[in-house]
Amino acid sequence: MSLGVFRRGIMLFDQILQYVLSGISTGAIYALIGIGFSIIYNATGIINFAQGEFVMLGGMFTLFFLETAKLPIWAAAPTAILASTVIGLLFERLAIRPLKHPTPINLVIITIGGSILIRGLSMLVWGKDTHSLPPFSGENPIHIYGATILPQHLWIICITAVIIVLNKFYFYHTISGKAMRACSYNRRAAGLVGIDVRRMVLFSFIISSGMGAVAGIIVAPLTMTAYDVGVMLGLKGFCAAILGGMSSGITTVVGGLILGVLESLGAGLISSGYKDAIAFIILLLILFVRPQGLFGKADSERV
Amino acid sequence: MLELDGVTQVFGGVRALEDVSFTIKQGDITGIIGPNGAGKTTLFNIVTGIYTQTSGRIMFNGKDVSGLPPERLARLGMVRTFQNIELFGNMTVLENVMVGLHTRSTSGLLACSLKMPWAVREEKNIRIAALKWLEFAGIADLADVVAGNLPFGKGRLLEIARALAVEPGIILMDEPAAGLNNQETIGLAALIRRIRDMGVTVVLVEHDMELVMDICDRIIVLNLGKKLAEGTAREIQENPEVISAYLGEDN
Amino acid sequence: MKSELIKFLFFSTIILLIPFVIGDGYLLNVMVFVGIHTMLAVALNLLLGYAGQISLGHAGFFGMGAYLSAILTTTYGFNPWFVMPAAAVIVGTLAFIIGLPILKLKGHYLAMATLGLGIIFYITFNESVEMTGGPSGFSSIPNLKIGSFVFDSDLKNYYLIWLFTLIIVLLAVNLASSRIGRALRAVHDSEVAARVAGVNSRLLKVQIFAMSAVVSSIAGSLYAHTMTFISPASFGFNFSVELLTMVVIGGLASVYGSFLGAALLTLLPEFLRAAHDYDIIIYGALLVVMVMFMPGGLVRGIPDLYRKIILRKGAVDNA
Numbered sequence: 001m002s003l004g005v006f007r008r009g010i011m012l013f014d015q016i017l018q019y020v021l022s023g024i025s026t027g028a029i030y031a032l033i034g035i036g037f038s039i040i041y042n043a044t045g046i047i048n049f050a051q052g053e054f055v056m057l058g059g060m061f062t063l064f065f066l067e068t069a070k071l072p073i074w075a076a077a078p079t080a081i082l083a084s085t086v087i088g089l090l091f092e093r094l095a096i097r098p099l100k101h102p103t104p105i106n107l108v109i110i111t112i113g114g115s116i117l118i119r120g121l122s123m124l125v126w127g128k129d130t131h132s133l134p135p136f137s138g139e140n141p142i143h144i145y146g147a148t149i150l151p152q153h154l155w156i157i158c159i160t161a162v163i164i165v166l167n168k169f170y171f172y173h174t175i176s177g178k179a180m181r182a183c184s185y186n187r188r189a190a191g192l193v194g195i196d197v198r199r200m201v202l203f204s205f206i207i208s209s210g211m212g213a214v215a216g217i218i219v220a221p222l223t224m225t226a227y228d229v230g231v232m233l234g235l236k237g238f239c240a241a242i243l244g245g246m247s248s249g250i251t252t253v254v255g256g257l258i259l260g261v262l263e264s265l266g267a268g269l270i271s272s273g274y275k276d277a278i279a280f281i282i283l284l285l286i287l288f289v290r291p292q293g294l295f296g297k298a299d300s301e302r303v
Numbered sequence: 304m305l306e307l308d309g310v311t312q313v314f315g316g317v318r319a320l321e322d323v324s325f326t327i328k329q330g331d332i333t334g335i336i337g338p339n340g341a342g343k344t345t346l347f348n349i350v351t352g353i354y355t356q357t358s359g360r361i362m363f364n365g366k367d368v369s370g371l372p373p374e375r376l377a378r379l380g381m382v383r384t385f386q387n388i389e390l391f392g393n394m395t396v397l398e399n400v401m402v403g404l405h406t407r408s409t410s411g412l413l414a415c416s417l418k419m420p421w422a423v424r425e426e427k428n429i430r431i432a433a434l435k436w437l438e439f440a441g442i443a444d445l446a447d448v449v450a451g452n453l454p455f456g457k458g459r460l461l462e463i464a465r466a467l468a469v470e471p472g473i474i475l476m477d478e479p480a481a482g483l484n485n486q487e488t489i490g491l492a493a494l495i496r497r498i499r500d501m502g503v504t505v506v507l508v509e510h511d512m513e514l515v516m517d518i519c520d521r522i523i524v525l526n527l528g529k530k531l532a533e534g535t536a537r538e539i540q541e542n543p544e545v546i547s548a549y550l551g552e553d554n
Numbered sequence: 555m556k557s558e559l560i561k562f563l564f565f566s567t568i569i570l571l572i573p574f575v576i577g578d579g580y581l582l583n584v585m586v587f588v589g590i591h592t593m594l595a596v597a598l599n600l601l602l603g604y605a606g607q608i609s610l611g612h613a614g615f616f617g618m619g620a621y622l623s624a625i626l627t628t629t630y631g632f633n634p635w636f637v638m639p640a641a642a643v644i645v646g647t648l649a650f651i652i653g654l655p656i657l658k659l660k661g662h663y664l665a666m667a668t669l670g671l672g673i674i675f676y677i678t679f680n681e682s683v684e685m686t687g688g689p690s691g692f693s694s695i696p697n698l699k700i701g702s703f704v705f706d707s708d709l710k711n712y713y714l715i716w717l718f719t720l721i722i723v724l725l726a727v728n729l730a731s732s733r734i735g736r737a738l739r740a741v742h743d744s745e746v747a748a749r750v751a752g753v754n755s756r757l758l759k760v761q762i763f764a765m766s767a768v769v770s771s772i773a774g775s776l777y778a779h780t781m782t783f784i785s786p787a788s789f790g791f792n793f794s795v796e797l798l799t800m801v802v803i804g805g806l807a808s809v810y811g812s813f814l815g816a817a818l819l820t821l822l823p824e825f826l827r828a829a830h831d832y833d834i835i836i837y838g839a840l841l842v843v844m845v846m847f848m849p850g851g852l853v854r855g856i857p858d859l860y861r862k863i864i865l866r867k868g869a870v871d872n873a
Contacts, residue, residue: 047662095842104661106845108608109802112665113841116795120835231791235673238666273681280670287667288655351750377752389747391740401733402740406752408733412761415732416725426733469752 018147019268020261025153025222027260028160031253032215033237035167036208038248041241042184043204046107050091050115052234053122054209057084058216059225060122063131073136081213087118088209092202115230122227135221156218163214164253170207171248180204232276236263239283245293255294304329304504305350305381305473310359312345312528319345321528322359327473327521332495332505334515336539337525338549343508344386346525347477351383352376364472378406380472384462386481392451396442396461399450400433403468407432433468440464440494456487463494473504480511492518516540524548558727565810566720573712580824582708586780588820589715590773595800595812596719596726597769602798603806604735605762606742607657608665610794611672615767617679617789618645619774621686624695624784629685634698638775642768649767653760672794679786691785698779711780718776722769726809738762739807792834799837803844805851814852 033055040048061080065071071079095114099106136155141148171177182190183200191197215233216225223229236259243255259279267275286293305327312320320342327333337343348354350361352373361369363381371379391399408429410422437443440460445453450461459479466474479495480488488511495518499505509515515522516536524531524539526548532539539545573582594616601607622641627634656667679686686692698705698714705714729735740748741755749755778784796819804815823833848855 047666049665095846098846100846101849105602105606105608105806106849108662108665109798109841110845112610112795112798113838113845116834116838117842118838120832120838124832124835235666235670239670242663242666271681274677277674277677280674283670284656284667284674287659287663291659291663353746373746373749374752374754377750382752383750385747389744389750391743391747393743394736394739398736398739402736402748402753403751405733405737410733412729412734412765415734416729418728418732422732429733465747465751 014145014147015268016265017145019264021144021147021149022153023261023264024257025149025156025260026219026264027240027257028156028253029215029219029233029256030236030240030259031256032160032163032211033233034240034244034252034256035164035248036211036215037238037241038244038246038252039180039208039211040204041246042248043180044096044201046096046111047238048205048208049108049111049234050118050230051208051212051237052230052232053115053118054084054088054212054230055216055219055233055237056122056225056227056230057087057118057209058213059133059220059229060126060131060216060227061213062217062220063133063225064126066133073134077217080217081210084213084216085206085210088205088212089202091118091209092205096201096205097198115234119227119230126227128227130224130226132224133217133220136218150222152218152221156222159214159218160253163211164250167211167248176200176203235283236279239279239286242283242286242291243294245295247293251293251295258294304364305506306360306362307346307350308360308362310346310349310356310361312342312349312354313357319528320349320356323525323528323530324359325523325530325533327504327506329472329504330499330502331520332499332518333507334519334522335506335508335525336510336512336515336522337531340527341525342528343525344477347383347475347508351381351475377469377471380470381475382466382469382471382473383475384459384466384477384479386477388455388458388462390450390453390458390461392449394450395446396448396450396453397430397433397437397446399461400436400465400468401429403436403465404429404432406469436464436468439467439497441490455482456484459483459487459491460494463498467498467503471503473506474498476505476507478508478510480509480514488514558731561810562724562727565723565813569716569720570713573709578707578709582712584821584824586708586711586715588817589712589719590777590780591797591800591816591820592813593715593719593722593773593776594770594797595804595816596722596809597766597773598797599801599804599806599809599812600726600729600738601762601766602801603808603811604730604738604742605759607759607763608661609668609763609766610665610791610798611668611670611675612766612770612797613789613791613793614672614675615645615649615770616774616777616793617675617784617786618648619771620778620784620789621679621692621774622771623775624692624778625685627779628692628695634696634775634779638772641775642771645771646764646768650760650764653763657756657759657763669791669794672791676786676790679789686786689786691783693783695778695782695784697782698776705779715776715780718772723809723813730807730809734758742807795837799841803840803852805853805855808851808853811851811853818852 033051036051037047040046058080061083062076065076065079066073091114095110099110135150135152137151139150141150171181179190179195180200180203182195183197187197240256240259241252243258244252259282262282263275263278266278308324310320310323323346335343345354349356352371355370360367363379368376368379391402408425410425414422434443434446437446440463442457442460442464445457450458453461479491483491492514495505519536521534522536522539523533524545531548532542532545572585576582594612598609598612601609619641622644623634623637626632626637652671656664656671659667680689705711737748737753737758740753741758745755800815800819801812803818804813805811844851
């Protein structure tokens with residue numbers, strides 16, 4: 001075998017490794033957003049179109065607290081998460097709860113309207129420019145077997161892992177978490193045993209908006225942030241949630257990772273212009289072929 | 304006319320129905336009864352195309368209809384009504400019944416948009432036929448009322464009128480007496496008899512024993528997913544197994 | 555049914571007379587767009603208002619019609635009058651094929667899927683630079699013409715567009731009050747009951763989806779020949795939301811409501827000139843407010859409001 005072919009093989013391997021690694025990191029972000037979708041869906045039956053906007057708010061608020069309020073990063077980020085969560089709370093209180101006829105069409109329209117409002121107000125306040133957040137621990141690339149990743153990638157993966165563990169702990173080992181799971185299995189029964197279902201709905205929005213904000217903060221140093229990053233991120237997060245069968249656990253994480261890696265490989269090996277289209281084609285395919293997700297069971301009900 | 308052969312339905316780990324077989328004779332009024340949890344509604348949903356059974360066959364007029372969707376069943380002559388009544392709430396009573404005549408009409412998208420003369424004529428005929436069914440069910444005076452505003456008893460009659468407009472060979476009713484008061488139930492019994500007199504086979508799933516014993520020619524009893532007994536009202540009333548199933552065994 | 559005809563004739567007369575009232579100025583140009591938007595809103599309303607199926611990607615069909623017309627007439631020199639129906643057939647067939655799997659979805663899932671679909675269209679318009687010109691757009695599209703009569707002025711385009719729009723409005727009104735319209739509303743109110751009554755809801759939904767795509771494609775072709783310049787920005791998610799807002803504000807399941815919504819959302823930004831960037835906030839606010847307080851749209855909400863105020867006033871007077 002000639003040395004040239006061998007060397008080209010190594011280079012291809014390096015490239016693929018590169019795409020896979022960066023795909024894992026974006027996949028982690030999609031997983032976080034997807035879990036946010038699932039939490040609200042499981043507690044309320046609503047798909048919150050505005051989920052992507054909370055991701056955007058995380059990044060933008062952090063920027064605001066960093067540059068305008070001159071807070072250091074370790075204060076700005078949590079404050080930003082808090083601010084996004086407050087918006088999430090307001091959204092549930094003002095747009096979702098007072099709805100008199102919660103039909104699917106109305107819910108879709110109102111969550112779209114809400115997401116547009118949040119996006120528009122952000123544009124009003126912060127303008128249309130893209131901004132970048134400083135990375136958490138510098139920009140020196142780390143080399144793994146010929147691929148290069150930035151420290152921020154590692155932050156993303158680690159923080160995502162921590163959030164997922166916290167999530168699992170909350171839902172399986174705390175009273176309010178178990179109560180929320182009860183709501184997702186059977187709202188009426190949960191109400192009958194004394195769970196305040198409306199409070200659970202509020203909590204689900206709070207948790208999801210918080211998680212979304214975290215996702216936005218950890219990815220902003222890599223991908224820039226602006227008033228309109230929410231739409232695409234939200235849709236891709238939704239795709240991860242669908243792949244995972246709308247669960248707030250490990251299947252959505254796997255879904256997100258698969259999506260991130262496929263998108264990264266597709267962008268690198270096939271075409272970078274159509275990168276976003278890859279996620280949506282996957283979304284359509286999974287909705288057509290296996291709407292219950294990669295790991296779910298098919299219903300026997302046909303109607 | 305309707306034949307079930309070894310119908311079994313398994314949901315997850317639960318055997319909701321186990322090897323249920325029976326035959327419905329044409330022109331009969333047949334009642335399906337059983338204690339709560341016997342599997343009556345599951346059976347009903349399987350026969351009417353809402354679920355697909357795990358195993359077993361459903362034969363309608365000699366044709367295997369297992370797995371066919373409700374709209375196909377309607378065209379073959381099988382309709383059903385729902386326990387909680389499913390009305391088109393935003394349409395008038397008359398329009399609800401007119402939808403029932405969908406299978407008796409053919410004007411398509413193009414013909415309707417262009418208001419072709421035959422489409423206009425067909426529309427007129429649909430309206431006339433729908434009014435006749437409203438009269439048959441005794442609610443012609445409510446023709447222009449919005450269906451969502453109807454009291455429950457009238458809504459029940461509307462649903463039956465709509466089902467009859469399909470001109471089915473068999474109508475399956477899921478707890479038609481549920482939510483009706485005594486007077487309305489008597490009216491329902493009379494209506495069901497008139498339906499049978501028209502030549503339509505009737506099957507009802509019911510809890511109201513008086514109604515069932517009164518009008519049913521044959522009764523099938525289900526318990527715990529299995530067929531327990533089958534016979535006339537008298538036979539069922541005297542069947543010790545049926546009695547104990549309803550009253551519960553003394554352990 | 556007579557009253558429907560009278561309503562339509564009244565509406566048509568007003569539309570035909572408008573240029574004489576407002577003259578040949580900027581407003582007339584805006585009214586041309588009201589025509590195109592009305593066509594699009596009516597098409598979407600059939601799907602959304604009557605059949606109850608959400609589509610957030612209809613701008614994609616609009617764009618397909620526009621680009622097909624633009625490319626086939628400008629780059630390849632085909633006759634626009636031949637291309638327009640051909641494009642409509644292509645888009646309609648595509649919509650039918652996509653509709654079969656996509657309309658098995660319901661509610662939020664359908665919304666997301668159509669959103670994804672629309673974005674895929676947009677990305678395609680943006681990335682196929684050799685064919686579409688990419689983000690910088692596609693120009694020099696020829697005007698439509700009959701013999702030596704060229705549709706190159708606002709006045710001529712106004713009547714051309716509105717002729718098509720009025721035909722679509724008439725077809726929609728006929729459809730709405732027919733057996734098919736009834737079947738659509740039945741599917742919306744209770745799909746299971748409609749199916750039990752014999753309505754093939756799945757086929758019907760796909761047919762309406764395809765039909766609304768065909769109308770959107772025609773609107774796109776007309777748009778291309780009128781504007782002579784198109785770019786992907788007009789066919790993205792934002793426009794799909796704008797269309798949705800028109801339909802919701804005007805009134806779901808009301809053909810004239812769609813006109814009202816289209817007119818309002820096309821004319822209003824012209825009067826709030828400074829608000830160009832902020833129109834997106836206004837759409838969002840309008841959607842939220844309408845769904846909460848006037849879910850039936852203006853076409854029902856305003857008469858309701860009027861009645862409530864008059865009744866209240868009457869009660870006070872009688873006290």
